[in-house]
Amino acid sequence: MISLQNVTRYYETGERSVHALGGVSLSIAPHEFVAVVGPSGCGKSTLLHLIAGLDRPTAGEITVDGLSLTTADDAALTHFRRRQLGLVFQFFNLLPTMNVQENVSLPLLLQGVPLAECEARAQELLRRVGLTERAGHFVHQLSGGEQQRTAIARALVHRPSLLIADEPTGNLDTASAERVLTLLREIADEQLATLILVTHSAEVAAAASRIIEMRDGKIVSDCVSSVQPDTQAWQRIPLG
Numbered sequence: 001m002i003s004l005q006n007v008t009r010y011y012e013t014g015e016r017s018v019h020a021l022g023g024v025s026l027s028i029a030p031h032e033f034v035a036v037v038g039p040s041g042c043g044k045s046t047l048l049h050l051i052a053g054l055d056r057p058t059a060g061e062i063t064v065d066g067l068s069l070t071t072a073d074d075a076a077l078t079h080f081r082r083r084q085l086g087l088v089f090q091f092f093n094l095l096p097t098m099n100v101q102e103n104v105s106l107p108l109l110l111q112g113v114p115l116a117e118c119e120a121r122a123q124e125l126l127r128r129v130g131l132t133e134r135a136g137h138f139v140h141q142l143s144g145g146e147q148q149r150t151a152i153a154r155a156l157v158h159r160p161s162l163l164i165a166d167e168p169t170g171n172l173d174t175a176s177a178e179r180v181l182t183l184l185r186e187i188a189d190e191q192l193a194t195l196i197l198v199t200h201s202a203e204v205a206a207a208a209s210r211i212i213e214m215r216d217g218k219i220v221s222d223c224v225s226s227v228q229p230d231t232q233a234w235q236r237i238p239l240g
């Protein structure tokens with residue numbers, strides 16, 4: 001369970017203070033698939049970074065599965081990220097000096113999992129994302145879609161309970177984007193992970209079970225999908 005209470009994030013830039021988030025309150029239940037949408041600069045990435053413990057709020061409280069990300073020390077935050085979190089970004093963030101399998105194994109190695117087990121689990125994830133044949137390749141030898149599938153395998157290899165994706169299909173052609181999105185959803189579903197995804201695409205958002213729309217650092221609408229026999233209907237959640 002993720003909970004944000006009256007979270008603000010201001011950035012001080014010279015004389016100006018930028019209000020990236022202005023008082024966001026929100027709860028996300030386990031296994032939800034949440035799409036965060038809104039115009040550029042409205043605070044989507046800031047929100048994601050705070051939930052991922054990569055940044056701290058100026059004020060307010062954030063808890064993830066009972067851990068206060070606001071007051072946790074750096075060691076506790078690192079532990080949280082290594083154990084519970086999978087991250088997928090628009091620009092893949094793979095390590096160019098490692099091959100595909102080594103990139104995917106990395107989160108497990110950082111946890112101290114024995115090498116043979118890291119390799120076996122990386123191979124299983126690579127099979128899952130259709131990249132078994134590419135295990136020994138380096139990042140520059142892969143297409144954009146393959147790089148993003150590698151990043152998904154890496155984000156999920158340690159079976160995180162929370163998967164955060166910032167524009168994961170933003171750099172891909174339509175066919176690759178569809179494949180990447182389907183994989184993200186399927187594997188998150190299988191592993192019972194919560195998936196929070198920022199997107200500019202209405203189609204990607206429509207695949208989510210909940211859509212949170214932001215503007216000027218605030219949530220302006222929050223809708224859950226209730227699947228009817230033939231159509232997908234959206235129901236507004238009152239804003240907190």
Ligand code: ADP
Pocket residue numbers: 011012013018019020038039040041042043044045046047
């Ligand atoms: P989005 O992801 O919706 O495009 P962001 O969360 O990246 O929006 O940014 C929200 C606002 O905060 C923007 O006005 C942006 O310029 C500002 N901002 C983000 N990061 C920083 C930073 N490190 N320093 C100063 N301003 C920032």
